[in-house]
Amino acid sequence: MVIARNPDPESRLPFLLRLPLSDGLVFRTSDTWPRTKALFCYPVPADEWPEDPEIVEQVRLRSCVRRGAAIDVVLDRGRENRSQIVFTQARGRDAVFWQSPRTRKQARPNVRTPTARAAGIAELTIVVDSHERYPYKFPGQQVDTVRRALACGDYGLLVDDRLVASVERKSLADLVGSLTSGRLRFAMAELAALPRAAVVVEDRYSAVFKFERVRPAMIADGLAELQVRYPGVPIVFCETRQLAEEWTYRYLAAAHEWTGVEDAACDRITPQHKDAPTAEPSTADVRAWARGEGMKVPDRGWLRPQVWAAWRNAHASG
Numbered sequence: 001m002v003i004a005r006n007p008d009p010e011s012r013l014p015f016l017l018r019l020p021l022s023d024g025l026v027f028r029t030s031d032t033w034p035r036t037k038a039l040f041c042y043p044v045p046a047d048e049w050p051e052d053p054e055i056v057e058q059v060r061l062r063s064c065v066r067r068g069a070a071i072d073v074v075l076d077r078g079r080e081n082r083s084q085i086v087f088t089q090a091r092g093r094d095a096v097f098w099q100s101p102r103t104r105k106q107a108r109p110n111v112r113t114p115t116a117r118a119a120g121i122a123e124l125t126i127v128v129d130s131h132e133r134y135p136y137k138f139p140g141q142q143v144d145t146v147r148r149a150l151a152c153g154d155y156g157l158l159v160d161d162r163l164v165a166s167v168e169r170k171s172l173a174d175l176v177g178s179l180t181s182g183r184l185r186f187a188m189a190e191l192a193a194l195p196r197a198a199v200v201v202e203d204r205y206s207a208v209f210k211f212e213r214v215r216p217a218m219i220a221d222g223l224a225e226l227q228v229r230y231p232g233v234p235i236v237f238c239e240t241r242q243l244a245e246e247w248t249y250r251y252l253a254a255a256h257e258w259t260g261v262e263d264a265a266c267d268r269i270t271p272q273h274k275d276a277p278t279a280e281p282s283t284a285d286v287r288a289w290a291r292g293e294g295m296k297v298p299d300r301g302w303l304r305p306q307v308w309a310a311w312r313n314a315h316a317s318g
Contacts, residue, residue, distance in 0.1 A: 001061055001075060003032050004053035013042060015056065017098070018049055019064055019071065019085070029098060032057055033080055036134060038099040041085065102171065118253030126252055127156045131300065132169075136245040143249065149299050151284030152190035153197060157252045157259075163284065165196040165255035167248045172203040176214055179222045186302035188230045193282035196255045198234045202244045205237040286311050 002018045006028055013028035026049050027041035062081075063074040071085040083100045118124070123142045128135045129150040136155065138145065150156045153166030168187055170178070178184040191197035208223070209216040227235055238244035281289075283303055290297045290307050293314075297303060 001059050001064070001073065002055065003057040004050065004055050007050050013040075016049065016053070017041065019073065020061070021064060021066060021071065024049070027085070027096065027098075034083060034098050034100045034103045035080070036103065038097045038103045041096040041098050043096055118250045121253050121256060124249070124253050124256060125158075126249075127158055129154045129156070136248060138245065138249055141249055151282070151287065151300065152187065152194070155248050155252065157255050159259050163194060164259055165252055166191060166194055167197070167251060168199045169244065169248070170199060170201050172201065172207050172211070175201055176211060176219055179219060180214060185226065188226055188233050190283045190302070191233045192230045196258065197232070198236055198251060200244045200247055201235065201237045202241045203237060204239050281311070
């Protein structure tokens with residue numbers, strides 16, 4: 001597969017894609033890979049390929065086969081290696097789209113999400129973690145988003161500048177990767193320290209059993225074990241990114257209402273009995289204490305055992 005610059009400065013599609021089928025298939029397209037959305041492709045004659053092309057990317061192919069109205073393309077590299085060129089119709093006209101497994105999962109489901117305000121809230125402020133690369137925009141909803149570092153999760157709700165609810169977003173690949181590496185266990189432990197928290201997955205649960213790089217039974221068992229260990233942090237499969245975004249909005253809006261009407265939540269946000277025995281602090285509290293003591297700690301994730309030991313030693317008299 002070869003991608004070159006489109007020499008036509010008037011074209012809105014700045015790249016040329018060439019595949020070695022027949023005498024060579026050439027398409028104009030807008031990017032070098034369908035990462036966040038399917039890319040529109042405009043087929044052109046093979047002789048439009050320039051004699052002296054400005055090559056942007058050239059990757060060896062493991063497979064390039066036409067199956068019906070689609071061309072399956074498999075590249076010889078570890079990541080971003082599977083895609084399809086799909087010949088279809090859009091608004092009654094012939095069209096060609098270049099899609100990857102990720103963009104296909106993000107396609108709109110055959111449902112229309114509601115536009116009614118969640119819990120009747122006129123405007124909900126949602127904090128988006130500064131590390132989130134492609135954050136939710138919450139279009140069509142009365143949401144004000146603020147970017148800042150969160151102690152845990154990707155989308156949070158603050159009350160009196162304290163995190164009281166959080167949602168960790170996962171694609172299926174990210175979910176499996178963090179599960180097998182052990183990172184998900186630490187993330188669940190941090191989320192469990194909050195009054196309300198959840199993990200939302202942008203895929204169906206059935207996709208777990210189609211995963212190729214890890215045994216499906218290992219994934220299913222790992223998820224079940226985490227859910228038993230942390231029953232207060234549900235792992236919710238929402239089929240698509242659009243539905244996961246909608247679920248996150250509704251969940252945080254419900255958490256907003258919960259903090260205002262339930263006495264137990266208010267006690268956890270602002271403790272009323274200073275003489276009561278204190279429980280084990282959250283990771284965010286220990287992180288803030290360690291920074292005040294001049295220790296170097298990461299902005300997010302688990303803390304080294306030495307940091308926890310230092311906190312316990314400093315508060316042993318309590």
